[in-house]
Amino acid sequence: METALSTTWNTKFGSRRLKVDLPTLEEAIFAASGITDDREGQAEIAAALMGLPLDQVRTEVMKTKTVAEPVRQIIESPRRGPRVVVVEQKSARRKRVL
Numbered sequence: 316m317e318t319a320l321s322t323t324w325n326t327k328f329g330s331r332r333l334k335v336d337l338p339t340l341e342e343a344i345f346a347a348s349g350i351t352d353d354r355e356g357q358a359e360i361a362a363a364l365m366g367l368p369l370d371q372v373r374t375e376v377m378k379t380k381t382v383a384e385p386v387r388q389i390i391e392s393p394r395r396g397p398r399v400v401v402v403e404q405k406s407a408r409r410k411r412v413l
Contacts, residue, residue, distance in 0.1 A: 340365055344376055 322333045340361065347360035354376055362372040 338365070340367070340372065340375055344372075344379060347376075348379075 322335075324331055343361040343364040344357060346364065347357040350360055351357060355373075358369060358373040358376040361367075361376065362369045365372065
């Protein structure tokens, strides 16, 4: 399933080739997690993006880790009302896909 499309054409400097890698299921799940936090919704979106059966995608979605919710702290200042400071944890670096 992970085949790459390639197109070749000739220029005055020689032949040129364009290689396009098809998206992976992991990338589709990552994209779906950016749209919704609901696991079932992520499975449906990723299945639609990849054209795979929902049951197969659902098992892969359930294997992925959940992203930690941001931690919120309320700091009260005597002069002003309560301020909300949002502290987000950085996740591990992801592989960069080009």
